[in-house]
Amino acid sequence: NAGVTQTPKFQVLKTGQSMTLQCAQDMNHEYMSWYRQDPGMGLRLIHYSVGAGITDQGEVPNGYNVSRSTTEDFPLRLLSAAPSQTSVYFCASRQTQVMGTEAFFGQGTRLTVV
Amino acid sequence: GQQVMQIPQYQHVQEGEDFTTYCNSSTTLSNIQWYKQRPGGHPVFLIQLVKSGEVKKQKRLTFQFGEAKKNSSLHITATQTTDVGTYFCAGPKDSGYALNFGKGTSLLVTP
Numbered sequence: 001n002a003g004v005t006q007t008p009k010f011q012v013l014k015t016g017q018s019m020t021l022q023c024a025q026d027m028n029h030e031y032m033s034w035y036r037q038d039p040g041m042g043l044r045l046i047h048y049s050v051g052a053g054i055t056d057q058g059e060v061p062n063g064y065n066v067s068r069s070t071t072e073d074f075p076l077r078l079l080s081a082a083p084s085q086t087s088v089y090f091c092a093s094r095q096t097q098v099m100g101t102e103a104f105f106g107q108g109t110r111l112t113v114v
Numbered sequence: 115g116q117q118v119m120q121i122p123q124y125q126h127v128q129e130g131e132d133f134t135t136y137c138n139s140s141t142t143l144s145n146i147q148w149y150k151q152r153p154g155g156h157p158v159f160l161i162q163l164v165k166s167g168e169v170k171k172q173k174r175l176t177f178q179f180g181e182a183k184k185n186s187s188l189h190i191t192a193t194q195t196t197d198v199g200t201y202f203c204a205g206p207k208d209s210g211y212a213l214n215f216g217k218g219t220s221l222l223v224t225p
Contacts, residue, residue: 031211040123042217043157043202050211058212090156096211102147102159103204103213 002026006091006106013081013113021076021109023091029104030096032074036060036087037108043090049074050096081113116141118205120216127223133190135219137203144206146179146186147213152199160188160201193223 007022025032033048035058045058049068063085065077074093078085088110092103117140127133137146145164149157161170163179163186170177176189190197200220204213 033212035215040217042120043204043215045207045212045214048212056212058207059214092157092213094211102162103149103157105156105158108156 004091004093004104004106006089006109008109009107010110011112013078013111015081015083015113017081019078019081021078021089021091021111023074023076023106024072025074025091025093025104026072027093027095027104028071029093030071031094032068033058033092033103034064034066034074034076035090035092036085037090038087046076046089078111083113085111086113087111116205116207116214118203118214118216120203120219122219123217124220125222127193127221129195129223129225130192133193133197133221135188135201135203135221137186137188137216139184139205142183144183146183147204148177148186148188149202149204149215150199151202151218155199157202190221193221195223195225197221198223 004025030051034046035043044060047066049055090108091106094103119138147162148160151157167181168179174191178187200218202215202218204215207214
């Protein structure tokens with residue numbers, strides 16, 4: 001079982017560049033989400049989705065876009081990268097058939113914006 | 115909005131000492147989850163607590179959910195170097211499927 005797969009694992013961008021962080025899960029989970037992790041800040045929710053075609057903003061959505069065209073994929077787009085977006089990004093998924101189930105995380109994408 | 119606060123931010127113990135991290139929510143939670151993240155790794159689910167006053171044990175780890183369902187704790191007895199990592203609590207955001215995480219407690223264990 002692959003679980004949650006994130007690509008790339010590492011990325012360096014120049015300020016102003018755009019890119020897409022990929023996230024795919026093979027567990028048929030309806031719920032998917034993106035977090036960023038910065039030192040001393042914990043895991044902050046960027047965007048989430050409760051199913052294909054449905055997305056919503058989290059705590060820190062500015063500068064990021066998401067879409068959910070399939071159950072499996074939930075890409076995160078940085079439209080114009082800024083140094084403040086240097087962070088570790090985690091994608092997570094959960095099943096929604098039962099409330100309160102565990103979240104499965106991908107391995108993370110370590111992004112540096114110079 | 116609902117916030118989850120976690121203390122302490124850091125804890126450094128000698129191997130064999132006990133360790134406790136505390137989690138407090140600004141609102142009543144339907145459930146609370148705990149995750150562990152090893153250095154350089156990703157968060158991994160440990161346990162979920164649902165009932166008021168619930169206590170669950172996993173070997174040397176004891177998890178508690180407060181009577182008011184607004185606070186929780188994780189206690190590790192006789193820490194080992196394998197316990198090193200950051201421990202996060204998480205509560206449901208707005209009674210939905212999204213999770214609000216605390217800032218985590220980073221545990222360092224020296225032999």
